[in-house]
Amino acid sequence: MASRRGGGGHGRLLPEFDWDENNEDRLLRNHNVSAAEAEQCFANPHTRRRVGEDLLMLGITDGGRMLLLVYEQKPNGVVRVYSAREQTDQERRTYRRLAR
Amino acid sequence: MTRDRRDALLDQDWAEGWEVLPEAPALVSRPKTAQITLRLPSLLLARIKRAATARSLPYHALARSWIIDGLRAGEPPTTGVGVEQPQADQLNIKLDQNVLDQLKARADQLRRPYHRLAREWIEAALGREEVTLGLDQMPVGQRPIRRGARVRPAAHRG
Numbered sequence: 314m315a316s317r318r319g320g321g322g323h324g325r326l327l328p329e330f331d332w333d334e335n336n337e338d339r340l341l342r343n344h345n346v347s348a349a350e351a352e353q354c355f356a357n358p359h360t361r362r363r364v365g366e367d368l369l370m371l372g373i374t375d376g377g378r379m380l381l382l383v384y385e386q387k388p389n390g391v392v393r394v395y396s397a398r399e400q401t402d403q404e405r406r407t408y409r410r411l412a413r
Numbered sequence: 414m415t416r417d418r419r420d421a422l423l424d425q426d427w428a429e430g431w432e433v434l435p436e437a438p439a440l441v442s443r444p445k446t447a448q449i450t451l452r453l454p455s456l457l458l459a460r461i462k463r464a465a466t467a468r469s470l471p472y473h474a475l476a477r478s479w480i481i482d483g484l485r486a487g488e489p490p491t492t493g494v495g496v497e498q499p500q501a502d503q504l505n506i507k508l509d510q511n512v513l514d515q516l517k518a519r520a521d522q523l524r525r526p527y528h529r530l531a532r533e534w535i536e537a538a539l540g541r542e543e544v545t546l547g548l549d550q551m552p553v554g555q556r557p558i559r560r561g562a563r564v565r566p567a568a569h570r571g
């Protein structure tokens with residue numbers, strides 16, 4: 314895999330993120346995923362899909378955690394991350410096949 | 414806490430149908446400046462404003478400098494004063510994107526929310542600043558004397 318680095322180090326343009334104490338606290342407390350880790354998934358190779366009103370991402374953090382993120386992209390492009398968990402084994406295989 | 418619709422999406426293994434799901438919209442790149450919005454007890458915000466008045470600085474700038482100082486010092490804050498109080502007011506602080514990225518990275522290392530880390534650095538620095546400025550014994554409603562301000566002599570009567 315290409316070198317992983319957050320903050321756009323992968324050469325990918327990052328969106329603006331909408332974090333407040335609600336979604337940040339909740340993500341860390343309920344799912345043990347930090348805001349930085351969620352953002353790293355956007356900077357690193359990933360694959361994204363739409364499910365109804367919600368958006369899903371299979372991504373990877375700089376530390377190698379393979380995560381499924383649930384997020385929203387507002388009309389102005391701002392991204393708000395709501396939820397996350399570790400990928401299942403099958404999702405990891407999908408990630409490895411499709412992540413760009 | 415109740416599980417919402419988005420949490421319910423985590424229950425499913427998405428590998429099977431991933432490729433037939435529609436693509437998510439393209440990401441839009443971010444601006445160069447960023448902002449952090451902290452919820453604070455009203456009293457804490459009043460104390461920040463008082464310290465800023467005493468230093469003749471905008472309170473946003475003073476709070477921003479405390480966050481940057483906290484990042485430079487590298488030590489996690491040890492105070493938690495005010496965290497349990499109702500967070501009635503908001504403080505919006507504009508930061509350089511790289512400062513915000515550093516704050517998030519430090520919070521990630523400490524496994525703490527970066528909003529809380531920033532607030533605790535501000536509280537800790539404020540406590541030190543109040544001691545330096547002699548504000549720690551002064552009620553918050555009392556107007557501090559600005560540093561460098563001339564004290565007018567009392568007018569003489571007849």
